[in-house]
Amino acid sequence: MHEFGIARSILNRVIEQVKTSQCQSSKIGIRKIRLKVGDASGLEEESLRFCLEFCSQGSIAEGAIIDIERIPLRAHCQSCGAPVSSKDTQTRCEICGSGDIEIIAGDELFIDSIELE
């Protein structure tokens, strides 16, 4: 599953970040992880959440609330400049039929914030 690899790398980054900022405290736990996920990232919110919960077992992120904020897709046609709103990145321009679609926003995935216990 695609989401598993992504969930692992997110968790590695989260844990790394927490450990470097909180190196003196031995008992740290993560209460909440807030992520921003673009609509065009191809990630299923529910399966990403499931994978994160699964992969965090036994780590300091176990039991953390996974808060996922969606970023709507914004794209336009490179040929005629028409806006394209479809979630499907394989889509073609409705105006000129070009498949040359540029995504401006909505294909990102990043850690917005981490809340500690």
Ligand SMILES: [Zn+2]
């Ligand atoms: Zn077009």
